[in-house]
Amino acid sequence: MEVAARIEEAGKEYKTGDTTIVALAPSTTVFNKGEVTLIVGPSGSGKTTLLSLLGCVIYPTTGNVWLGDTCVNHLSEAELAKIRLNEIGFVFQGFNLLAPLNALENVMQPLLLKGESRKVAKQKSLSIIRKFDMQSRVKNLPRNLSGGQQQRIAVARALVSDPKLILCDEPTASLDHKSAVLVMDMLKALSREDRAVIIVTHDTRLKKYADRTIYVSEGKISDTPFEEEFDH
Numbered sequence: 296m297e298v299a300a301r302i303e304e305a306g307k308e309y310k311t312g313d314t315t316i317v318a319l320a321p322s323t324t325v326f327n328k329g330e331v332t333l334i335v336g337p338s339g340s341g342k343t344t345l346l347s348l349l350g351c352v353i354y355p356t357t358g359n360v361w362l363g364d365t366c367v368n369h370l371s372e373a374e375l376a377k378i379r380l381n382e383i384g385f386v387f388q389g390f391n392l393l394a395p396l397n398a399l400e401n402v403m404q405p406l407l408l409k410g411e412s413r414k415v416a417k418q419k420s421l422s423i424i425r426k427f428d429m430q431s432r433v434k435n436l437p438r439n440l441s442g443g444q445q446q447r448i449a450v451a452r453a454l455v456s457d458p459k460l461i462l463c464d465e466p467t468a469s470l471d472h473k474s475a476v477l478v479m480d481m482l483k484a485l486s487r488e489d490r491a492v493i494i495v496t497h498d499t500r501l502k503k504y505a506d507r508t509i510y511v512s513e514g515k516i517s518d519t520p521f522e523e524e525f526d527h
């Protein structure tokens with residue numbers, strides 16, 4: 296299987312005054328295209344830190360982070376911004392749609408930022424919106440869409456530039472069962488199209504979608520549950 300991203304002894308520490316917090320101990324693992332990976336673990340265990348390293352949002356304190364063949368931790372902020380725009384799709388719990396823009400304009404944003412013409416951006420955006428059966432809602436502002444519809448638009452926006460890595464932070468936390476199933480079916484199908492989908496979640500409903508689960512506890516990662524998780 297082709298590798299979308301990997302971390303190699305990558306760790307993150309935060310220093311505040313005299314204390315050092317190990318948000319993520321040096322960790323090594325690989326994320327393959329074609330797979331949905333769930334990242335689970337208690338609050339404060341390091342899940343978001345792991346996702347942020349993969350998302351080129353923070354630099355590791357130690358080790359390396361690779362996206363495909365590129366070692367990203369030596370790149371500048373500007374180069375990382377470019378990688379985030381071109382190669383990574385982000386989906387968040389709060390949808391993060393831009394309130395004054397309608398659904399279509401929201402999906403077009405990443406393409407316009409990349410310098411595509413409005414015409415091409417519109418074409419590509421409409422084609423992906425159709426795929427998600429949201430074509431009748433393109434003129435709606437986010438506040439006039441249901442939570443599930445907003446998340447579908449947010450996923451469409453994350454995908455419009457065809458990223459090979461899709462990072463999701465609690466994508467179903469504010470959704471009812473039906474909408475959660477829709478969004479997860481969508482993410483699962485996308486992984487099958489040669490993308491890596493990585494999801495941080497507390498939502499146990501998502502287990503059945505996982506090809507792989509990474510457990511995080513006190514800054515350490517494992518492919519098998521830590522003892523405390525067996526107890527629950």
Ligand SMILES: Nc1ncnc2c1ncn2[C@@H]1O[C@H](COP(=O)(O)OP(=O)(O)OP(=O)(O)O)[C@@H](O)[C@H]1O
Pocket residue numbers: 309310311316317318319336337338339340341342343344345
């Ligand atoms: N910018 C920061 N400065 C200092 N400490 C931080 C910073 N970001 C995260 N941490 C600490 O690193 C540890 C891991 O945080 P992280 O956000 O990765 O946990 P999490 O598993 O995502 O938690 P949650 O499920 O509550 O979102 C926590 O102890 C947190 O307080």
